[in-house]
Amino acid sequence: MERRKHWNKMSVFWIVLLGLLSLCHAAPTTAPTMSPEDQDLAEGYLSQFYADVGMTNSTLRRIRNNSFTQDLQAMQAFFGLEVTGTLDKETVDVMKAPRCGVSDISRYGHFPGRPKWTKRLITYRITRYTPDLAQRQVDTTIAQAFQLYSDVIPLDFKQVTSGTADIMILFQSRYHGDFYPFDGAGGVLAHANSPGQGQGGDTHFDDDESWTLTQRGVNLLLVAAHEFGHALGLDHSRDRRALMYPTYQYVNTNGYRLPDDDRRGVQALYGSRTTVPTTAPKPEPPPNPEPEDPTEPPNPRDEQCSRELVFDAATSIRGDLYFFKNGYYWRKSSSFQGIRLTKVNRKWSRINYVDAAYEVPNENVVTSSCLSTGRQYWGVTGIAKTIMPGYPKSITNLGLPSSVSKVDAAVYVSSTGKTLIFANNKYWSYDERRNQMDSGYPRYITQDFPGIGSKVDAAFENYGYLYFSDGPRQSEYYLPYRRVMRVLLNYGWLNCY
Template sequence: MCYKPHHDHRWLMENEHDQGAGSQRDDVQVCRCLLHKQPQADELLSSEPRANITGRPPEKEDTRDVVTKHAAPTADQDSTLSPEDRVIAEVIHSTSFAYLPIQLQRLTQEYLSQFYTREAKSRSESLDQFTARLKTMQDFFGLEVTGNLDSNTLEVMKKPRCGVSDVSSYEHFNGKPKWEKSMVTYRITEYTSDMNQRQVDATIAQAFKLYSDVIPLDFKQIFSGTADIMILFKARYHGDFYPFDGPSGVLAHANSPGPNQGGDTHFDEDEQWTLDGKGINLLLVAAHEFGHALGLDHSKDRNALMYPTYSYVETRGYSLPKDDRRGVQALYGQYYWKKSNLFRGVQFKSIKSTWSSISTVDAAYEDTYKNVAYLFQGKQFWATKGTTLQPGYPKSISHFGFPSWVTALDAAVYVASTRKTLFFVKNFYWSYNEAQRKMDHWYPRQISWDFPGIGNRVDAAFENSGYLYFSEGPRQTEYIYKTKRINRVLLNYGWLDCY
């Protein structure tokens, strides 16, 4: 991932294989981050004369000069046009932007070829194929799917972004490469001069911790020898086949998991690395690159760290967004914490080692009246007593009465005093009557209506000693359900003896 906060830069990332003589790897997928300083759509539209696709000469301008410099050619204007130019001409002619500069037309074609073509590019693409890719792009970004090159589509195309082809929701690299070990080592061989070594070590460790907090994988820094992930800050040529190109160019690249160069991550020392949003934020760039080094591709979720386009976000208290968490957990599994009055400390256990048929859990709750726990993953759930899954599962969550648009739960908690279970999905919640085994009437309701002060979303929830605990990111609210008021605000880490 890389970015520049200036509006006149696009950032691209290429996902490709190491090639060339002497390459040690031909099976590691490389993420290369590039910033191309290109004319933007608004600049082109305002500064360059519009194309005259009718063939009639504009007033006060030489016809031949218009044709050679500014015209957006139509298929019948010039028999020497390339197939690509013919497609562009037809598409531009069929849109509301009939007077677009040829340079902008080529930018559109290059954009779609770069990000919406999985197979090898062809120079003989039909108009239908071009339009289909344009519609795919519009659908990906939630735009009106018209197949026309409208202003909203152009606005998205000119945003800074990553150059790996777009995919829906979280995604993994081809073959789903991952680290087949529980401890991954890393070593920083060359540091940036933009901050001291202690700051770099702490920031890199924090980026890795975003992942170790949610998967059963640990990261350890070593200071000599060869680590699994070798990290360096260096300008220009730095020992691989992808030299950096100075300020505002390539910012960083990372390999997918594997032996030798697998996972290696390089940062361009010509950039200005910072801990805030004034330069290139090291935490966000490193966390995105380490996502690739762990096997993650790009996501369709606008809130995901692995989303193709980038905008700076506040990093204080930053935690891995839900889509990225689900993506990396789908590769490495998930673990849970167990705390009890029967033993000291906190026990960490892999979900899969406890329940072999379940790798990840979106939400869970325990009905203490029945002494049964329920585990939810996507649109299905399991019942378990202790560590023993009950027969007849998994079942569909429609069993509880959820509408079809609910595809996963965010959190669930059983309230012993009422024998009701609260389910949380986005900014809504439901109340389920365990005794009557059906949803209460008039649900769902907005979380903020009935739980003022806890926020609009709930990532996790549980009950302890009569209090309900609602978490969103690192923040946790201790809530008195009977009186509907907040008792105190905590940090999630307190339960893990991290205070």
């Protein structure tokens, strides 16, 4: 079973163990000036970061009720504070500092059992990006974070853009598909799993943070490099100068190299690199926008039943559901069994790739982006192969500003007669009866559709419900109640169980 690591070295464990043995009946001690809010903060902090995750619930409850002092002493010892077992202002200030979400007590330490990768080439994939930075900036920064390690250990890292990688990476706020929901801006910044099968090494960043490449906000390079330390098998360090220290602290990242404490820790697991890395962890370049010799897009058949499946677009057309991916689409119909996979340009010869799609009753318009520019859309009639005259057109004809380079998703809402068009973290409302954009837009997705996330990759309507996909996760949304009814995974629509 993987060990989830959030932003510890086992050297602190013996301190905690001795504390539990010698002070197991000590009563909580707090400074008289501490407020009830500070007391609640301290109890929650110690419960989250200083509870032995291997204990049963009943044992954990019994110890928590009797061990506030020793847990507090362990925390103070870990951070180099005066070990008093008394809740004071300096201790509370440390508890309030932004930090990694991994506990400071680990059964693995560093690590009895030593979970680590047993191969030399580790793949990673970013399934969902933050809107705070350009995608290319994120790719480059993540690659730089991995290179801090590949410079000193004999592992290489390679970014892939499809399938299941060894390390899956995403930016997401609040609940994001695991049992460790984020807590909003500040607090826990990110978390990662230790090496292992399945979700081992997977790394998540809280998208409620303001991610930057500078001193302002939260520096992505520093947090990513810290979390990838966990993904490689490192625990937290008590050395304040170490990258693996639990709380976030900005340092100048120009020419940044792995600190000595962290280098020694990761080399103890993997050994030292004696030669220049053979495979630099460069991000895969995006597709050439104007390829002279277009290559065949990867066939998504192998992704059909992946829990990490991300749709490019989705729509209903004459009662059938179409799910688009990498220049192909899956068609789900009540008129035939199974799921059919077809190349997009085999059905619509002038369309190679679909970013967004929607159906308007009696018109059945499918909006897609041109492979070369991303700024065009086509109208097609029903389920036929016929593209309507006058297409393609620029997406600015719909009333979108020229700053929008592509549409992420679109869906026609039958109860309102409006088409919702999503791009980045905003959306527009297009009135199909008046053939014009509604005034007052764009608006933020999180403002009007609470619970679905801040970005929509694909959207469609089915039996009165709206389905919004954000990465592999999908929200079943009931518009009259303005609430999420269920949270699903995309692959569930493709006869995968």
